[in-house]
Amino acid sequence: MGEKVMVDFPGFITRDKNNRHLLVGDDSHVLLSNTIIADLHRQLFDSLGFDEAARLIYGATKKGTLEVQSNLIRAYRVTLKGGDDLENRISRFPLYIQTFGHGKGKTIERGKEFLFEVKNSSIAEYLKESQLGRPVCYFLCGFFAGMAEAYAALVEPATHYDCVETKCIAAGASNCEFKLSPS
Numbered sequence: 036m037g038e039k040v041m042v043d044f045p046g047f048i049t050r051d052k053n054n055r056h057l058l059v060g061d062d063s064h065v066l067l068s069n070t071i072i073a074d075l076h077r078q079l080f081d082s083l084g085f086d087e088a089a090r091l092i093y094g095a096t097k098k099g100t101l102e103v104q105s106n107l108i109r110a111y112r113v114t115l116k117g118g119d120d121l122e123n124r125i126s127r128f129p130l131y132i133q134t135f136g137h138g139k140g141k142t143i144e145r146g147k148e149f150l151f152e153v154k155n156s157s158i159a160e161y162l163k164e165s166q167l168g169r170p171v172c173y174f175l176c177g178f179f180a181g182m183a184e185a186y187a188a189l190v191e192p193a194t195h196y197d198c199v200e201t202k203c204i205a206a207g208a209s210n211c212e213f214k215l216s217p218s
């Protein structure tokens with residue numbers, strides 16, 4: 036297995052010492068083309084109905100992200116000093132979107148609630164053609180909420196978070212926008 040590199044990459048990605056190829060360094064992650072994930076979304080929306088599929092995608096992504104990020108936090112012994120530290124950490128989440136290949140994000144508002152903008156959400160770009168006329172980025176909503184809960188667990192009292200998409204490329208907006216709030 037390759038040496039560990041600085042965590043511009045997610046912690047599970049390493050680089051081979053000899054040929055410099057990127058490696059997925061454990062068996063808990065896979066790298067998938069966004070086209071596969073987007074097509075899976077489309078099939079779930081078609082077969083289960085929009086609302087049920089949306090609920091499942093959001094719930095599964097939130098739970099999975101919370102688990103994975105909690106493991107990484109433990110492995111890297113990440114600690115937070117308090118509420119300000121948590122707010123700083125959450126405001127960096129949009130950068131992680133790009134790290135994981137889901138578009139380019141930035142924080143628009145921060146505080147108790149956060150507003151994130153994501154350009155070129157790959158799932159939304161793909162599903163735009165389907166003309167669903169509704170926000171579709173439940174995967175990103177689950178990601179933001181799961182990440183927030185993983186870090187919030189490091190601060191007393193632990194806060195739970197939910198995320199809703201307020202604008203979406205798939206519903207005709209120029210960018211996707213997400214509101215993350217304590218639940």
Ligand SMILES: [Zn+2]
Nearest residue numbers: 159172203211
């Ligand atoms: Zn979207």
